[in-house]
């Protein structure tokens with residue numbers, strides 16, 4: 583994949599990236615060794631092979647990806663592991679010219695593996711502060727709760743987060759959505775809204791009942807942004823609603839495609855929503871564990887597969903700024919940088 587100088591040099595914003603999906607091969611193997619964990623792969627290259635092991639349908643692709651993600655993030659056993667993977671991401675973000683990122687983390691997974699909630703969030707916040715000083719990358723943390731875990735576990739996690747309210751900008755949902763409907767988390771979202779968090783949720787692409795998931799996320803959970811959410815394009819009234827309400831759509835063009843060409847169906851939704859004027863942005867999701875690639879390569883893939891002009895790629899970044907939760911002064915400054923670019 584060739585990446586143009588225009589894409590490489592563009593000031594970038596990333597709104598949909600999971601810190602546990604950014605762990606590069608050698609770092610992952612070092613962490614696993616240190617923690618005495620045997621990974622289900624022999625070499626870093628095997629990670630994608632496992633991830634690709636069952637692609638018989640979009641649902642099986644999601645399941646097999648999540649199994650692979652669990653194997654990788656299962657090696658994280660100490661707060662220092664979280665610090666290290668975050669710093670590794672930030673150094674990559676600097677190379678990518680990412681100016682600002684809203685990064686997701688999954689504390690339930692950390693706690694299950696013996697890393698206390700406090701240790702995990704404090705390590706991530708330390709990395710955020712160190713990265714600002716060292717790499718000049720600004721960022722905020724989004725706390726994701728897992729859809730396949732119970733409501734009680736999510737509510738308990740939210741209450742553990744109370745002390746860190748100022749360090750967590752938003753609450754979201756991720757993991758396996760099939761049969762885990764948004765309604766299950768209504769009390770959680772009501773609590774999170776009352777505590778002043780911004781709200782977002784994954785609505786993975788091309789899954790069973792996608793449209794119902796999206797509708798319920800918008801109307802019951804009242805999220806301000808959708809992670810993925812592209813299937814809405816296939817329903818005129820739903821996509822119109824997203825447009826009129828100014829809901830951000832944090833899309834990932836290389837989802838399921840291991841960084842190569844983007845699936846046609848995904849491209850059709852991205853193109854359609856951009857042309858409608860929806861606040862759609864392009865993001866990387868899980869650059870290593872999903873093989874979706876770092877942001878520049880995801881943008882280059884989208885450009886190659888979807889025929890987006892340089893100005894349209896810039897528009898995705900402007901949409902990201904508009905639908906982000908950064909401070910107003912930072913929005914103004916980044917919009918002006920993009921405008922001049």
Ligand code: ADE
Nearest residue numbers: 600756757758784786868
């Ligand atoms: N966890 C990490 N990435 C995810 C995705 N795209 N969908 C659901 N859960 C995830």
Ligand code: ZN
Nearest residue numbers: 600784809867
């Ligand atoms: Zn995601």
